Amino acid sequence: MFAAAAAALDGQDPRGLFRNGAGATEANWVAQILCCTQALAACAVLGDLIEGPLTIAGYSVGELAAWGCAGVLSVEATLRLARRRAVEMDRATGPGFGLAFVRGLRRTFVDALCARFDAEVSIINPGEAYVLGGERQSLEALCEQARLGGASRVGLLPVHVPSHTSRLAPASVEFQAALDAERLGFIRPDTELLSGIDGSRVTDLHAGTRKLAAQVSRTILWSDCMSSCIEAGSTVFLELGPGRGLADIIVGAHPEVQARSLDEFRTLAGVRSWVRKALEK
Structure with a gap:
């Protein structure tokens, strides 16, 4: 798996890039490959823990990793597609774009801010939490107005692509072509794979690829994905990382x-112990 990641990273060992710190991972294509590598590696070493129904959902590029974890795409294909996805996203936009987060405002107010500052809702999280995409200068002004409007949290994200907005429509087209060229496997038994743009279960893989490509330039309904997990009977959630933001989101909602999150543990033995105990409750 790490050899496949190194191939996608022009020969760079993914573990070495992590150890070198944020400066080595700032490039969009590098970050997307590393995010998928961590999720795939975690799934490979922890997958035997699950004996029974499993629901897999992925946040942004994590949805691509989810397809690999579900067994639909090979490790090599997942990492190859992660790089292609990032390259096409960069190509579809220029400098000066990015993402911001706003929490604690009504959706109608957020939509009005987006219309005023030529931004779009990129991701909808539970609890009136939104990620917005647009030009960074406009997003700065939008954030200031959101503060004045009573937002509980607001700020720019260290991302330089307006992910999941209509500006990336050309990237969706190119990514779909890349997906069409890959061989698809099968979703593993007792596994549900969710689509990010509507939270629905993927049952037709070819239709699913169209949604996977579309999410590059369409709003991700992460709140709906989490609701689908709850409706499916999920009671234990493990975020494969990097980070722990998604674990906090689901507990908050x-x-x-x-x-x-995987990042909360010092050892894999600790992860295994927690998962086993959590599933027994």
Whole structure:
């Protein structure tokens, strides 16, 4: 797996890039490959823990990783597609774009801010939390107005592509062509794979690829994905990382579930112990 990642990274070992810190991972194509590598590696070493129904959902490029974790795409294909996805996203936009987050405002107010500052809703998270895409200068002004409007949290994200907005429509077209060229496997038994743009279960893989390509330039309904997980009976959530933001999101929206991130643990043995105990409850 790490050899496949190194091939996608022009010969650079993904573990070495992680150790070198943020400066080595700032490039969009590098970051997307590393995100997928971590998820795939975690799934490979922890997948035997799950004996029974499993629901897999991926956030942004994590949805591509989810297809690999579900067994639909090979490791090599997943990492190859991660690079292609990032390259096409960069090509579809120029400098000066990015993402911002706003929390604690009504959707109608957020939509009005987007219309005023030529931005778009990129991701909808539970609890009135939104990621917005557009020109960074306009997003700065939007954030200031959001603060004045009573937002509980607001700020720019360290991302330089307006992901999941209509500006990336050309990237969706090119990514679809790349997906069409790959051989698809099968979703593993007892596994549900969710689509990010509507939270629905992927049952037709070819139709699913169209949604996977479309999410590059369409709003991700992460709140709907989490609702679908709850409706499917999910009670234990493990975020494969990097980061722990998604675990915090699901607990904030559904405090009755158990959720932790891989990044919270020092060892794989610790992860295994927590998962086993959580599933027994």
